[in-house]
Amino acid sequence: MRSVLLLLFIWTWTSSALVRVPLKRVPSIRSQLRSEGLLQEFLKENRPDMFGRRYSQCFPPGTPSLRLGRSSEKIYNFMDAQYFGDITLGTPGQNFSVVFDTGSSDLWVPSTYCVSQACASHKRFRAFESTSFRHDGRMFGIHYGSGHLLGVMGRQLTVAGMTAKNQEFGESVYEPGSAFVMARFDGVLGMGYPALAEILGNPVFDNMLAQKLLDQPVFSFYLSRKQLVEPQRGELLLGGIDEALYNGPINWLPVTAKGYWQIKMDSLVVQGVSPFCSHGCQAIIDTGTSLIAGPTEDILNIQQLIGASPTNIGEFIIDCARLISLPRITFVLGGKEYTLTSEHYVRKEMLGDRMLCFSGFQAVDMVSSEGPLWILGDVFLTQFYSIFDRGQDRVGLATAKQPVVV
Numbered sequence: 001m002r003s004v005l006l007l008l009f010i011w012t013w014t015s016s017a018l019v020r021v022p023l024k025r026v027p028s029i030r031s032q033l034r035s036e037g038l039l040q041e042f043l044k045e046n047r048p049d050m051f052g053r054r055y056s057q058c059f060p061p062g063t064p065s066l067r068l069g070r071s072s073e074k075i076y077n078f079m080d081a082q083y084f085g086d087i088t089l090g091t092p093g094q095n096f097s098v099v100f101d102t103g104s105s106d107l108w109v110p111s112t113y114c115v116s117q118a119c120a121s122h123k124r125f126r127a128f129e130s131t132s133f134r135h136d137g138r139m140f141g142i143h144y145g146s147g148h149l150l151g152v153m154g155r156q157l158t159v160a161g162m163t164a165k166n167q168e169f170g171e172s173v174y175e176p177g178s179a180f181v182m183a184r185f186d187g188v189l190g191m192g193y194p195a196l197a198e199i200l201g202n203p204v205f206d207n208m209l210a211q212k213l214l215d216q217p218v219f220s221f222y223l224s225r226k227q228l229v230e231p232q233r234g235e236l237l238l239g240g241i242d243e244a245l246y247n248g249p250i251n252w253l254p255v256t257a258k259g260y261w262q263i264k265m266d267s268l269v270v271q272g273v274s275p276f277c278s279h280g281c282q283a284i285i286d287t288g289t290s291l292i293a294g295p296t297e298d299i300l301n302i303q304q305l306i307g308a309s310p311t312n313i314g315e316f317i318i319d320c321a322r323l324i325s326l327p328r329i330t331f332v333l334g335g336k337e338y339t340l341t342s343e344h345y346v347r348k349e350m351l352g353d354r355m356l357c358f359s360g361f362q363a364v365d366m367v368s369s370e371g372p373l374w375i376l377g378d379v380f381l382t383q384f385y386s387i388f389d390r391g392q393d394r395v396g397l398a399t400a401k402q403p404v405v406v
Contacts, residue, residue, distance in 0.1 A: 018215070018239045021085045021100070023223070025233030026184045034351065083223055083234050083287070083378065084185045089169075090130035096123050096186040100221075100236050101288030102261050102388060103375075105197040107204055108170030109187035115173065122186045125171055168201035188288070191219065191388070195259040205238075209390060214239035217391035221287055222246075222400060223382045246385035246398035251336045255393040257368060260284040263395055265374060266335065268298075270305050271327035282370045283333075285386060285395050289377035292345065293364035300363065302329070306342070308359040316359035318346055323357065331376070333397065344383055 084097045089109065096109045110119040112126045172187070190196065191205055202210060209217050222245045223234040235245070253263040265283040268276040276298050293299070306326050308316035318326070326342035345360040360379035367373065387396035 018237060021236040021238065023083045023085045023100070023221075023234035023236060024097075025083055025224070034349065085236060087189065089125055090127075092129075094123070094125060094130070096125070097184065098187045098189045099185050099288055100189050100191055101286075102191045102221075103196075103284065103286035103288040104188060104190035105192040105194060105203040106170060106188065106190045106199045107167070108172050108199070111171035111173045113171075113173050118181045118183070119172065121181055122183070127171070166201075167204060167207050168199055170199050191287075192260055193258045205390070208238070216240050218387060218389045220385065220387040220396075221381065222385055223287075223378055224400075224402065241385075241387050241396075244401070246400055248399050250387065250396040250398045251334050252389075253334045253395045253397070255395065256282060256370065258393065260286065261388055261395055262368070262373070263333065266332040268294075268374075269330040269332065269337075270302065271329075275301070277374070281372060281374060282368055283331075283374040283376055285381070285388075286375050286377050287381060287386075289375050290379065291360050291362040291375075291377050292379050293362045293366075293375035293377070295372040295374075296363040296365055299361050302361050303359055306345075306359060306361075308361075316361070318342075318357040318359060320348070320355050320357040331380070336397075338380070338384060338397065340380070340383065345379055347379070 083099070085100055086095060086097055088095050098107075098109070110122050110124045112124040112128075114124060190203055192203070194203055194206055197203055205219065208214055216239055218240055220237045220241045221234065222237075222242070235242070241250075256262050256264055262282055262284050265277055265281050267274045267278050267280070270276070276294075294302075303310075303316045306318065306329075307322060308318050310316055323342040323346055326346070328339050328341055329345060330337045330339040332338075347358045347360050349356045349358065364375060365372070366375070383400055384397045385400045387398075389396065
């Protein structure tokens, strides 16, 4: 018997099957750990290689995400994730906060049967209270750069003025380690291509497209860094774009590999000089990664150019008094320049009464068939409105409008 569950997004209708999902900006796991003096111990205990050895016996034999090298093929950097939106699962509805992540393709939330400490601090799906739920019975395992999880799968019917039938999702029953304990989000809703999915079946957006629920096979993100009075810090728009949220023309970039939203990067220029990616390279547009990541050698050179010094836990810190003198960094995509100043690529955090400034660049060695990959996360995307077009397999970028603080 097929299982059925209701999924209701907390969204607002505009017109013609356009759905707005408000996104909130909250302190990241890294920021919380730092403020509580726990970051150094956390990073020591949660290195991916150590974590894999310690917990591999807890997962079913042959779990795809634990195969040698798999962790380097998929990137999840939720330690720095800050933008979350709300969904509701079940009948009657049960609310969850999730990361809408273009760097993965699965939907999962914690289960009421979860035995991990991380689940105790989050909302958990109570299948026995949902009149529309039937258990699917299969198991799944997902590897994250900051943890692993194991779960069982169910099916659901999606309703919010629109109906997407038989949407599969994961119920997490095991989240070992402390990676998700501090997280402000409960789960993840992946928006990448089906090739990234660990869970069988169509990703959420693919199901919407297959059932013709949206006028356009497009979704778009607006992420703001401004500290506004209202809690909303961004928006995901399903089914189209909002011209009120960006300036100028859209620069369209073809997807070069249908897994991540992967595009070609022409070059990376630091203060007018192009010592990186000078002959072109591949990049990923990833809303689930906060920082900008690239090959270790290149990132270390960038850290040196911006005057960032390494700490004993692998972060790079910058003298806040020098920000005005730091170089501009320009990404050339589709022949168009996207320039970030130090105000964009430096992350500021308060530790007590002291301001700390951290580099927004991170070394991640990720290789594809086309060579090393760069990851353009939220440090980049807060400046540019991003559009993901599944109809023509392309990514659009335009200058995001920044709100005026009164």
